[in-house]
Amino acid sequence: MILGCRGRSAGCGSRSPAIVVAAGADEEGRFVMNAFQAFVGKRIYACGAIVLALVLLMHPSGAWAGDQPRAMIGDQPFPSIQQAFDAAQDGDTVTILPGIWREGATVRAHNLTIEGTGAHLQDTAVGGKAALVIQGDNTLVRGLEVSGVSVPSRNGAAIRQEGRNLTLQNVHFHSSEQGVLAGNNPGSTIIVEDSRFERLGRDGQAHGIYVNRIDALVIRGSHFLRSQDQGHEIKSRATRTTIEYSVVAALDGNDSRLIDLPDGGVNVIRNNVLQQGPNSVNGQLIGVGLELRGGSTWPDNNTLIERNIIINDRRHGTNELVRWRDVTDPEIIRNIIIGLPPAQVAPGNTVLSLGDSGRISLANTLALLITEAPGAYNYFIDVGDDGELATLSRSVNPVPLPGALPLFVSALAALAFVLRRRRGTA
Structure with missing residues (x-):
């Protein structure tokens, strides 16, 4: 023809x-x-x-590289993402259009909503900092994917938060030096919901998310996975840190701690799946107050770790659930803990050893199934008062995926069976 x-x-x-x-x-x-x-x-x-x-x-995303708009404010198109943010007024919604864009931006307006569903900012950084440098207050970012951020200072982030108050929903930040980096900012709160952070970290100084001295960090229904190069999955110096209904898992990453809270503060870690991997460099799953010298940064200090499934797959060196210093002893209760010696675990928790029937395969099943299909993990465990699996809970905005959820439920059912057997009720 x-x-x-x-x-x-x-x-x-x-x-x-x-x-x-x-x-x-x-x-x-x-x-x-x-x-x-x-x-x-x-x-x-x-x-x-x-x-x-x-x-x-043609742009790699399939969009014309010439006059194809990259962003919109209402019905107004803009040929570059930065031009859209330069034109944005307080309270606007800026939509970054679907496509792979090698362009970042500085965000100065307040009370902005940034819609990014289908948009992927790749291999870009503004001012040697991040793909998006947010200087305005009260920003909501939804649906955006960012990857490949690297800068000379080795802490290139998907978002550098310089303003107050940031909410992230359904974002995917990966394969960069850092996910979110926020400086000292009293009065600021950062909320992460239904999002995925993975393959982040650099030189032990950049992490999945790293917030300095702010009022609060809240993480719900999200996945922090496979931090690399001795980065933590989550590092927070906030006055209050809450991590719930989430998966924080090293998997095959060479991370450090899953959660590091170096300045103490009021911390709640509950209803999560926490997994330390075989390649984790640090034997401590959680650290509290470890960068303090002679007193806490914050006047109130207490850490509650409850109703989690905690899996240690690291088999070398010394391993421990929590290391703390210069703060009140953490309260660790009603967790199911797998792969740590019973002598290290406080009373009020259920401990499964590697000798339990089906323990190794079950740990791997939990660690992998709940981290391979975004959205399925918005269904999470509820560890009962006696350390048994009571019911399945749902996060704020559940988005179940067909096929993944039944496997997850099967894994939980298997764990419940092991627990009943140990009590002689099965």
């Missing part, structure tokens, strides 16, 4: 008949072919060159 130009085109001439000449064409077909050559002649080569040039100008 031979394909030529059709209709009017500056590169193909004003008249171009459709050409379809099959093998074994009859006399009429040959006539059409001759007509095509007469009308077009060598212009077919020029037309082909134009088509090739247009293909090369």
